[in-house]
Amino acid sequence: MDKLIIEGGHALDGEVYIGGAKNSAVAILPASILAGSTCTIKNLPNIKDVYNIRNILVQLGAEVKEDGDRLLINSSKVDTYRVDFELSKKLRASYYFIGALLGRFRKAEVPFPGGCDIGVRPIDQHIKGFEALGAKITIEHGIIRAEADELRGSSIFLDVVSVGATINIMLAACMAKGTTVIENAAKEPYIVDTANFLNALGANIKGAGTDEIKIKGVDFLGGCEHCIIPDQMEAGTYMIAAAASKGDVLVKNIIPTHLDSISAKMKEMGIKVVENGDSLRVIANGRPKAVNIKTMPYPGFPTDLQQPMSVLMSIAEGTAIVTESIYDGRFKHVDELKRMGAKINVEGRIAVIEGIKKLSGAPVCATDLRAGAAMVIAGLIAEGETVISDLKHIDRGYEDLEEKLLGLGAKMKRIP
Numbered sequence: 001m002d003k004l005i006i007e008g009g010h011a012l013d014g015e016v017y018i019g020g021a022k023n024s025a026v027a028i029l030p031a032s033i034l035a036g037s038t039c040t041i042k043n044l045p046n047i048k049d050v051y052n053i054r055n056i057l058v059q060l061g062a063e064v065k066e067d068g069d070r071l072l073i074n075s076s077k078v079d080t081y082r083v084d085f086e087l088s089k090k091l092r093a094s095y096y097f098i099g100a101l102l103g104r105f106r107k108a109e110v111p112f113p114g115g116c117d118i119g120v121r122p123i124d125q126h127i128k129g130f131e132a133l134g135a136k137i138t139i140e141h142g143i144i145r146a147e148a149d150e151l152r153g154s155s156i157f158l159d160v161v162s163v164g165a166t167i168n169i170m171l172a173a174c175m176a177k178g179t180t181v182i183e184n185a186a187k188e189p190y191i192v193d194t195a196n197f198l199n200a201l202g203a204n205i206k207g208a209g210t211d212e213i214k215i216k217g218v219d220f221l222g223g224c225e226h227c228i229i230p231d232q233m234e235a236g237t238y239m240i241a242a243a244a245s246k247g248d249v250l251v252k253n254i255i256p257t258h259l260d261s262i263s264a265k266m267k268e269m270g271i272k273v274v275e276n277g278d279s280l281r282v283i284a285n286g287r288p289k290a291v292n293i294k295t296m297p298y299p300g301f302p303t304d305l306q307q308p309m310s311v312l313m314s315i316a317e318g319t320a321i322v323t324e325s326i327y328d329g330r331f332k333h334v335d336e337l338k339r340m341g342a343k344i345n346v347e348g349r350i351a352v353i354e355g356i357k358k359l360s361g362a363p364v365c366a367t368d369l370r371a372g373a374a375m376v377i378a379g380l381i382a383e384g385e386t387v388i389s390d391l392k393h394i395d396r397g398y399e400d401l402e403e404k405l406l407g408l409g410a411k412m413k414r415i416p
């Protein structure tokens, strides 16, 4: 089991280049099942989740080959609608194969997905959408079976704003007969990115990025060339690391509007954030002021940056109230931060963080992907040495994390 040893106290300084968005990539790759000919996808992040999704495509019979920094996928030879159990449980996004296989074959058999342990993660809204389109869903022996004689467009009002359900219903509705309307849809950039990919294949999707998405079913989807958008969560993580380490970092290859909620919060803390086209510079000046954070669906403050932001709040001036309104179990990083001296009290979905001057290095573990990122930031700013174990979570979602941080002046090394 690899460990990361971090020597704290070095301000991050320099430039970091952001990779493709994980949560776009893990939706667009399964969506290629719907394509009748070759899809060329660029700017995929080099992370385990993408690797695992590629393996599922190959298991289904798709032809997947690399051409430099592009991935060519030809799904015309996919000859099964059954996803392998071992592969499916490696990540949450394997559930996108339900919508894609149902949309293509009118049948899908996908084992329950895996993913971060950040609380209860039902898929009832996905199922509600598939049933509204005319599919029959049965769940037995841990496998979700979907089948439909025909998929017909329908109106679906989501009970909760769900990124996964919004995308999954889009996938199943693309070639349904008639028009599907998704109301109370999620508006994350990944949804727009996936809709753009599907429209490039020949789909007819309007309104992605708003809370009402209209999908007019088409008979056939071809191939396309698509570039994945930059990862706003990776970018936000480096912004927070720059601020926490009292550094000066230029975060490059981003779409600044996707980070508006983080930039606004940073300015509230007294941190300098300078936007410039496709990059953004974070210049810390002294100790940040404590601010309150409430995670919300996009464009609100993202739940995926709540844990890294809690580290910044743990050394801020004053007391911060952090409300995690999306998940009921996304505070597993708190116990690890307490080992480093943080003063945090959790009551249900609220964490009260009393800022202290300095964290102290300690052996900690990464309990999930974004908690892992939080612990890396804590190690960068703590007094002394921090050893982080359970790195597998971090490797799932952060591309070349050590290289990028070493390039910014961090002192760390990975040991087996």
Ligand code: EPZ
Pocket (backbone or CB within 6 Å): 022, 023, 026, 092, 093, 116, 120, 121, 122, 123, 124, 125, 126, 127, 160, 161, 162, 163, 164, 165, 186, 233, 303, 304, 326, 327, 328, 369, 370, 397
């Ligand atoms: C996506 O998960 C992301 N994962 C998550 O990122 C992200 O935290 C989340 O969206 C919210 O932004 C991927 O895109 C692969 P949801 P998803 O459906 O789609 C409830 C990361 O760190 N809900 O938007 O699974 C659910 O319990 C990961 O990159 C239902 O009740 O999230 C949650 O409380 C972690 N029923 C809320 O909605 C459903 O059918 C939002 O979940 C679906 C969801």
